Amino acid sequence: MYLRMAKRLAWETDKRLLWKAVYQAGWKGLRSVQKHKKRLKKGEFFPPFLYISIINSCNLRCQGCWVDVSAKQTKIDIAALNRTVNEAKAMGNAFFGILGGEPFLHKELLDFLEGQPDAYFQVFTNGHFITDEVAKRLRKMGNVTPLISVEGSEIVSDERRGRADVLNQTMQGIQNCLNNKVLTGVCTSICRTNIDDLLHQRWVDALIEMGVMYCWFHVYRPMGPEPMPELALNPEQLRRVRQFVVDTRATKPIVVIDAYHDGAGQALCPAATGFTHHVGPAGDIEPCPIIQLATESIYDERPLKETFNNSEFLRDFRELAAEHTRGCVVLERPDLLVELAKKHNARDTTQRKTSIAELEATVPRRSQYVPGGEIPERSWAVRFAKWIAFNDFGTYTQHFKAENWVDPENVATQPPAGKLQLPVVTKDR
Numbered sequence: 001m002y003l004r005m006a007k008r009l010a011w012e013t014d015k016r017l018l019w020k021a022v023y024q025a026g027w028k029g030l031r032s033v034q035k036h037k038k039r040l041k042k043g044e045f046f047p048p049f050l051y052i053s054i055i056n057s058c059n060l061r062c063q064g065c066w067v068d069v070s071a072k073q074t075k076i077d078i079a080a081l082n083r084t085v086n087e088a089k090a091m092g093n094a095f096f097g098i099l100g101g102e103p104f105l106h107k108e109l110l111d112f113l114e115g116q117p118d119a120y121f122q123v124f125t126n127g128h129f130i131t132d133e134v135a136k137r138l139r140k141m142g143n144v145t146p147l148i149s150v151e152g153s154e155i156v157s158d159e160r161r162g163r164a165d166v167l168n169q170t171m172q173g174i175q176n177c178l179n180n181k182v183l184t185g186v187c188t189s190i191c192r193t194n195i196d197d198l199l200h201q202r203w204v205d206a207l208i209e210m211g212v213m214y215c216w217f218h219v220y221r222p223m224g225p226e227p228m229p230e231l232a233l234n235p236e237q238l239r240r241v242r243q244f245v246v247d248t249r250a251t252k253p254i255v256v257i258d259a260y261h262d263g264a265g266q267a268l269c270p271a272a273t274g275f276t277h278h279v280g281p282a283g284d285i286e287p288c289p290i291i292q293l294a295t296e297s298i299y300d301e302r303p304l305k306e307t308f309n310n311s312e313f314l315r316d317f318r319e320l321a322a323e324h325t326r327g328c329v330v331l332e333r334p335d336l337l338v339e340l341a342k343k344h345n346a347r348d349t350t351q352r353k354t355s356i357a358e359l360e361a362t363v364p365r366r367s368q369y370v371p372g373g374e375i376p377e378r379s380w381a382v383r384f385a386k387w388i389a390f391n392d393f394g395t396y397t398q399h400f401k402a403e404n405w406v407d408p409e410n411v412a413t414q415p416p417a418g419k420l421q422l423p424v425v426t427k428d429r
């Protein structure tokens with residue numbers, strides 16, 4: 001498998017782009033993690049990876065989307081983007097995730113990416129605006145990898161994304177990237193309507209055949225104003241996704257991303273561990289994209305270094321989340337986030353101003369944390385990489401208390417919409 005992957009990298013990529021990815025995302029990304037570890041030892045904090053949602057607008061209307069895609073357009077202008085990235089680079093960061101809405105609707109996106117040749121960007125996109133011309137420009141700059149979302153077959157895609165002919169346009173965007181040898185990834189938010197089609201070796205083989213270099217299988221999280229919990233996976237399906245990721249990594253010549261487990265298969269939350277935090281389209285600094293609460297902004301007077309280091313809201317978030325679960329606190333304990341928001345008087349960063357009500361209405365459910373059901377990595381290379389650069393950095397040893405964990409599967413009474421009510425546990429923990 002390693003030999004087949006090496007062959008693919010050797011024959012199917014533009015060597016300049018490959019070098020940029022290895023050096024800027026790989027080597028410099030690793031260095032930023034080492035700096036992060038050193039900071040933690042000194043009691044300082046700055047996340048080594050920042051995700052920035054640069055615009056709220058989108059041409060699609062996906063089921064369960066938490067972004068205000070049809071509200072008044074809000075975006076981070078190029079000056080603020082550069083300032084944020086430059087301040088993060090000064091802390092040793094090199095890799096940035098760019099999200100939306102649909103990032104390619106931001107008219108200054110390409111100029112911004114072009115103006116940061118020593119950083120590396122992963123752009124989360126539906127691919128509809130990646131024409132041949134855009135792909136050529138991406139190839140020329142070399143510091144960008146588009147991560148293009150495919151949500152299912154033609155029919156499922158249209159249903160999941162609220163428009164007609166979505167899949168064709170997405171596949172055209174992928175093809176334009178591949179024709180220009182841009183390092184391209186494909187991601188899917190796995191839910192009940194696409195799990196059988198896309199969580200399948202046939203689909204992975206098709207991606208390899210096309211020339212896609214990496215894939216990412218997110219798990220659908222019912223959040224936002226129309227959460228659609230009926231699409232969320234049950235515990236057995238969650239286990240299936242994890243097993244599939246581990247097996248695919250060990251057997252197929254394609255990189256499979258996973259941000260929720262260490263090498264031993266133990267669950268983690270990258271926001272609770274401080275590996276990432278998120279900047280929303282209005283500049284608000286949030287724990288992660290689906291937690292739309294903040295007390296700080298990139299537009300605050302003080303430097304970003306001080307903002308992250310001194311944010312009591314973010315520190316409390318990390319500790320509170322890590323004290324109660326190794327999984328996703330939003331899915332398992334939305335009540336804790338409501339308490340946190342009240343304690344810090346955090347502002348609702350949505351335009352619809354319903355973040356708290358949405359959390360209060362969220363029915364707790366299992367996430368990546370499955371005590372006793374850990375599935376360790378099979379691939380020694382992935383184990384080694386995670387041991388070095390992707391683990392909890394001591395967060396859970398320091399904070400997690402198993403007796404605090406409430407299994408959402410055992411919660412009998414669910415909170416009614418709009419009212420905070422702590423979960424009731426019916427079985428022994």
Ligand code: SF4
Pocket residue numbers: 268269270271272287288289290291327328329330331
């Ligand atoms: S809180 Fe949940 S959605 Fe946010 S980073 Fe952690 S696991 Fe992911």
